[in-house]
Amino acid sequence: VTISSEARVQLEVDRLVQRTGARAGYLIADSGMVSAQAGDPSEIEVATVVSLLAAQTSAAAALATLVCGREFSEFVQEGASSSVRVTGVGGRWILALLVDGPTGILNRLDRSDDHVRGLEAAIGALAPGASGAGTGSGVGSPWADEAESRIDRLFREES
Amino acid sequence: MSMINYASREISCKLVYYGTGLGGKTTNLEYIHSRVDPDTRGKMISLATEADRTLFFDFLPVDLGEIRGFKTRFHLYTVPGQVYYNASRKLILKGVDGIIFVADSQNHRAEANIEAMHNLYENLEEYGLDLATLPFVIQYNKRDLPEVLSVDALRRELNPGKVPEFEAVAIEGTGVFETLRAVSKLVVKTLS
Secondary structure (H helix, E strand, O other): OOOOHHHHHHHHHHHHHHHHOOOEEEEEEOOOOEEEEEEOOOOOOHHHHHHHHHHHHHHHHHHHHHHHOOOOOEEEEEOOOEEEEEEEEOOOEEEEEEEEOOHHHOOOOOOOOHHHHHHHHHHHOOOOOOOOOOEOOOOOHHHHHHHHHHHHHHOOOOO | OOEEEOOOOEEEEEEEEEEOOOOOHHHHHHHHHHHOOHHHEOOOEEEEOOOOOEEEEEEEEEEEEEEOOEEEEEEEEEOOOOHHHHHHHHHHOOOOOEEEEEEEOEHHHHHHHHHHHHHHHHHHHHOOOOOOOOOEEEEEEOOOOOOEOOHHHHHHHHOOOOOOEEEOEHHHOEOHHHHHHHHHHHHHHHHO
């Protein structure tokens, strides 16, 4: 059985969430879009959290290069009831793992981990230039026609 | 670059409001946030200074709903307009699908508009992107103020490529949704 590159990325994210014991995990492109997610994201506004994580990681990566002369690898944000650990994977993606409690309770994860390598290999198999789990054209003009009419209805003053 | 996730059947597009400081980028987003159907939008995030100047970005996710089996979303961002925040502006442009250039129509902001437009070209070039091939619209904001340049004058300086352009008074909402509709439709066309 062969599976698509996108499905493989999803599978590897599922495995990483199970392997680390995270409540939820997100693979995020550097544009701030979610490529794959696994686990239970309840109680958080995914788009907002992900955009902030991507921005924070971009800034951290730029700082790491400018100030420390090395690549960004990881940062953690610890909260009273939940935390997040962010790891750079595959060059232009980040893996964010959410946990109920401190990040110390997550199982250790480093770049030599088989699952991280599996995820990086799956990302590498995505289309060249892809910024996520599938990009570019191909959804078709019926979709575009409907999207345009939805835009006309939504992007206007609420009466 | 728009993200089409065939596994989860989701499409996400990134729109960025660009332009000179105090030109009205955040005001555009605030107006959209206040007037779009609340069921379709997420929380608006503003990373700003105490004086309400954008420090990093503003962010507003808007959900178009499910279209032909794909959950479709637009993520709206602004950049900080002040000249010295260029590193932040560049980061926000990563993966952009469509750009709205918000020009300040006031006479004394003419140079600042031109500088911001050049800066946009330069930053996109670093990502290998070209405004000639990206969905791109221009909004001439603050048309209600005295001592504004004529639209012809603004067009000569900022819109030689004749991309879609809109007059606006963002603080009152005039032209805000027209601008957003136009760039959104251009992005949708690139996906069809």
